[in-house]
Amino acid sequence: MTGFLVGLSAFLAHLILSLLWLWRPGGIAPVTRHIISALSTHAAATVFGVVFVGNVDFWVITAVSGFGAVSWLFIYSAVYKSVSLRILTKLTKQIRGRMLFDMITATEVRPEFEARADLLVRMGYVVQHSSHYELTNRGSNVARWIRLIQRAYGIKSSGLYTSPLSQAQSFCCTIQAPSSPIP
Amino acid sequence: MINFVPTWPVAISLLLISFLPLLLVILSHGPWKVIQPGKRFFVAVLTTWVIWAVAITLGSAPVIDVVTGALLLAAATLAMFTFWTLIAWGFTISMLLALSRTSQPISLEEWIMAYTNGKPLAAFSKDRISLLVKLGLANHEGNELVITSYWGRRVACLTNLFRVLFGVLK
Numbered sequence: 025m026t027g028f029l030v031g032l033s034a035f036l037a038h039l040i041l042s043l044l045w046l047w048r049p050g051g052i053a054p055v056t057r058h059i060i061s062a063l064s065t066h067a068a069a070t071v072f073g074v075v076f077v078g079n080v081d082f083w084v085i086t087a088v089s090g091f092g093a094v095s096w097l098f099i100y101s102a103v104y105k106s107v108s109l110r111i112l113t114k115l116t117k118q119i120r121g122r123m124l125f126d127m128i129t130a131t132e133v134r135p136e137f138e139a140r141a142d143l144l145v146r147m148g149y150v151v152q153h154s155s156h157y158e159l160t161n162r163g164s165n166v167a168r169w170i171r172l173i174q175r176a177y178g179i180k181s182s183g184l185y186t187s188p189l190s191q192a193q194s195f196c197c198t199i200q201a202p203s204s205p206i207p
Numbered sequence: 208m209i210n211f212v213p214t215w216p217v218a219i220s221l222l223l224i225s226f227l228p229l230l231l232v233i234l235s236h237g238p239w240k241v242i243q244p245g246k247r248f249f250v251a252v253l254t255t256w257v258i259w260a261v262a263i264t265l266g267s268a269p270v271i272d273v274v275t276g277a278l279l280l281a282a283a284t285l286a287m288f289t290f291w292t293l294i295a296w297g298f299t300i301s302m303l304l305a306l307s308r309t310s311q312p313i314s315l316e317e318w319i320m321a322y323t324n325g326k327p328l329a330a331f332s333k334d335r336i337s338l339l340v341k342l343g344l345a346n347h348e349g350n351e352l353v354i355t356s357y358w359g360r361r362v363a364c365l366t367n368l369f370r371v372l373f374g375v376l377k
Contacts (some may be wrong), residue, residue, distance in 0.1 A: 025271065047374040074209050081210045083217045084271065087278035094282045098289060103369040107298060107335045109362075112344055112354065113370075115364045121354035128352060129332040137319060137328065140299045147301060156312035159303075167307035170300055178235030179244055179295050184323070184334040 026073070030183025034069030035196040039060050040094055046100075058100065062093035107136055216268045216276035221258060224283040227255050244295040252284055281322075 042061040046054060066089045091152040103109060111132050115121050141157065143151040149163030159167065174180070230251045234241045241247035259280055263273055293300060299313060304314070305321040313321065323330045335351055339345040344359040345352050354360060370376040 028271065028274075034243055039375050043372065043374075062332075069208065073243040079208050079210065081275075083211075083213050083279070084275045087217075089208055091278040091282040091285075094289075098285055099369060100373055101289065103297075103366050108338045109366050111332075111335060111352070112272040112339055113344065113360065113363045115352065116360060116367075117230045121337065121356075121360070122348065122351045125329060125332060125336070125350055125352060128336070131330045133332045133335070134328055136298075137302070137322075137331075138301055138315065141315065141318065142228050142236070143299065144303060144306075146210040150306060153312055155314055157306060157315070157318055159306050162308060165305060170294065170304060174234070177231055177244075177291075177294065178240065178247075184331065185296055195285050 025078075026077050027084030030069050030077065030080055031085040032090035032092075033072075034066045035092030035096075037065040037069060038089065038098065041065055054100070054104065055097070058093070058097045062089070062097075065089070069130035072128060097153065107133065110136065135171075164205055213252075214268065214272040214275070214369055215266065216263055216272045217279065219262045219277040220276035220283075223259050223280060227251060227283065230254060231287075244291070247358070248288065248291045252287075256280070327372050 038061050041064070044056055045057045045061060052060075053126065054116050066085070069089065070082070070085055073085065111128055114128070114132055115123055141152075143149065144154050144163070145157075148160060149166055151160050231247065233239055234247050234251055237346050244248055263276070302318070302322055306318060309317070309321055317334070319328050319331075320326070336345065338351075339359075340347060342358075343355060345354050346355075354363065367376065
């Protein structure tokens with residue numbers, strides 16, 4: 025039970041530290057801030073537990089603070105980056121909560137595509153020549169790694185939830201070899 | 208003193224945490240392949256949790272150890288889900304891969320077409336909207352999307368609250 029309370033303290037300390045850090049501007053990516061905050065508060069709480077409580081169980085502390093930290097990061101990622109939630113919250117600002125599909129594409133989806141293109145440029149994965157975009161060597165390497173991971177996990181989707189593949193093929197087991205990737 | 212030795216429910220959870228990515232690979236190829244990525248993940252997670260539950264019921268362990276094991280496995284499941292959604296449907300990752308499929312510099316419009324396999328950007332909007340409709344957060348009405356008065360508005364309100372809390376409200 026002591027380990028449980030120490031783990032809970034670690035998670036609460038992480039909530040406060042991560043929020044204080046996320047509110048401040050800076051060059052460190054938000055996910056990195058989450059990870060550093062979670063690991064440092066976990067380590068600090070564990071040391072605190074050993075010094076002031078005595079016998080503590082590492083796995084109990086890790087389970088409580090780890091589950092809290094992963095859930096916290098999951099919520100952050102959803103509200104920060106999800107296009108679907110962005111559209112949903114935009115609907116609440118409209119008269120009677122409704123919006124034309126074309127308006128959603130023009131005011132929400134297209135700016136989001138442009139913002140992510142800019143992000144890839146800032147990360148050095150893509151270079152922009154006037155109005156055209158091209159992968160850098162770094163971007164090509166990252167893309168190669170992602171494709172390798174996708175191949176290992178048999179992912180052939182195009183980034184759409186309703187890809188032609190998932191619509192055409194139902195849930196079943198098959199002995200067929202994987203077909204060629206979607207072009 | 209700190210005890211690093213896992214109890215048996217924790218040890219089973221740690222084994223299953225290592226097993227989950229392996230099970231996903233097994234379910235991605237060959238005779239056990241589950242074609243749709245979403246269902247593949249669901250089958251892998253369900254199998255993992257069923258094995259865990261069966262193992263836990265076979266022995267007797269203090270509640271704190273069972274809860275610890277369950278929390279570890281739940282954290283790993285959530286982390287794996289995040290990883291899975293990123294590699295299967297991640298927006299920015301898919302944009303990068305779409306650009307890598309082209310052999311020459313392309314305009315933003317061509318990039319959008321490469322991403323959506325030749326469809327207009329509206330196809331991507333409808334794809335993301337389909338998730339809101341499936342979850343009962345919004346409905347189609349003609350050529351409009353309408354937020355549902357109960358769940359839609361509550362989830363949107365909660366999202367905005369978290370955005371304020373995280374300092375990411377735009």
